[in-house]
Amino acid sequence: MTADEDKHKDEGRIMKAIIYRANGGPEVLELVERDLPEPGPGEVRVRVAVSGVNPTDWKARQGANGSLAFPEYTPHHDAGGVIDAVGEGVDAGRVGQRVWLHMAAGGRPTGTAAEYTVVPVERTAPLPDEVGFDVAAALGVPALTAHRALTVAEDAPDRLSPGALEGKVVLAAGGAGAVGHAVIQLARWAGATVISTVSGPEKARLAKAAGAHHVVNYREGDPAAEIRALAPNGVDIVAEVALGANLDLDLAVLATRGTIATYANDGNKPVALDVRQNMTLNTRFQFLVLYTVGPKALAAGAEDVSAALRDGALPVGEEHGLPLHRFPLDRTAEAQRAVAEGAVGKVLVDVAP
Incomplete structure (x- = not known):
């Protein structure tokens, strides 16, 4: 199937996403419907299963990074999911690949608190079949x-x-x-x-x-x-x-x-x-x-973290020292509030049913 045929197939499809249009408290977060995004050159679209929440997410929402550079943002950098479409220049064989995402919202308006997100392909890394999306969403930042x-x-x-x-x-x-x-x-x-x-x-x-x-x-x-x-x-x-x-x-x-x-x-x-x-x-x-760490350091980190992942060195959950706190997508505001209030462990947003 060609890229044009892919686009035609996706026309009219919508997704659910969390957005904010102004800096502020958790109340600025909204659950909305948006057209399914299309990956551009060098990009992939990922069907998000689990999104990870970090302190940088609520701090950015409150204005730590200055005024908004885009009309609206979808927050969160990290996630586990499956590539479901690729843009020009990306190996079509990656469609269907399980991945972990990092820095999805870095300099972009499309984070992972959404059913689908589009990111540069270099911000994804393969996720071994035996590793769950919980682990994937807890990596990243x-x-x-x-x-x-x-x-x-x-x-x-x-x-x-x-x-x-x-x-x-x-x-x-x-x-x-x-x-x-x-x-x-x-x-x-x-x-x-x-x-x-x-x-x-x-x-x-x-x-x-x-x-x-x-x-x-x-x-x-x-x-x-x-x-x-x-x-x-x-x-x-x-x-x-x-x-x-x-x-x-x-x-x-x-x-x-x-x-x-x-x-x-x-x-x-x-x-x-x-x-x-x-x-x-x-x-x-x-x-x-x-x-601001630079692409070389990010790429090296992603490669080494993936190697540790393949070795089974990065498990999560209470028994591995990182309790998980889960929220559905429509309660993303509560998830961010939990992180801001110092929840011990990892806060996750379950995006896929």
């Missing part, structure tokens, strides 16, 4: 952020694979969060010794279930001494979610030439650096956000 955090150290490789981090010590701050969970799983898959800091026993249980070798409650005792006892030569890579709150602890346990890769500053505590201390340590600070 968390897994690629974790990959970046683990591959920016001076004395460590810039790609992940089994054994790549052998002999390294990784500290996953907030190991019960979605990114912390991915840091633990990817670092463990790559051969690192993984320590995670948490705020209480329930989150400690989740971090251990994710695969952390050691878990330290940063609210009790002397966490720096406890981490130093576990890693006498210091921590090589810190994947940090709250730099202002945790900087003193990070520097107290960091190895010489260690790296602090920070992807958030939960709590918004100001960051003040002791220049001499960091000069002596030869500290490397890496600030990261996927919007």
Whole structure:
């Protein structure tokens, strides 16, 4: 069937989608019907099964990225689904392929909170038949952020694979969060010794279930001494979610030439650096956000995450340290509110019945 015949076949078909036309709270999200989108050159259309919700989704909706660049947006970057149409220049053999999506809404108005979405083909990656769409929707932002955090150290490789981090010590701050969970799983898959800091026993249980070798409650005792006892030569890579709150602890346990890769500053505590201390340590600070990380890093991350996926290294669910919270498409506003209010685990939107 030609591309023109495909278009003719799809004429008149509609889909359900979540949109917003102005920045604001969850109330700006609307469930609407829209014409089925057509993929352009280098693009694919994906029938979405499950959409993943991340903090960046509600923050963008509230205006963190500035005023809207398009008349309306469909939110969410991540999803699992099936390619059902391809644009010019894309292998037609990919139709019917199960995929995981990442950065679907990056610089585009068409995210994954819809029955169908159109994305550049490079923002999709094959999903093994044995891996569920729940796992697919939980990858994307968390897994690629974790990959970046683990591959920016001076004395460590810039790609992940089994054994790549052998002999390294990784500290996953907030190991019960979605990114912390991915840091633990990817670092463990790559051969690192993984320590995670948490705020209480329930989150400690989740971090251990994710695969952390050691878990330290940063609210009790002397966490720096406890981490130093576990890693006498210091921590090589810190994947940090709250730099202002945790900087003193990070520097107290960091190895010489260690790296602090920070992807958030939960709590918004100001960051003040002791220049001499960091000069002596030869500290490397890496600030990261996927919007501007660049296509090379995104492609490398997607390849390595897919390899870990094929190895069965990235399971989700309560028993694997990442509880799932599910909402139907028409309750996407509640799903985003749950993330904004700090739901522990991964919030998913079930798009397909």
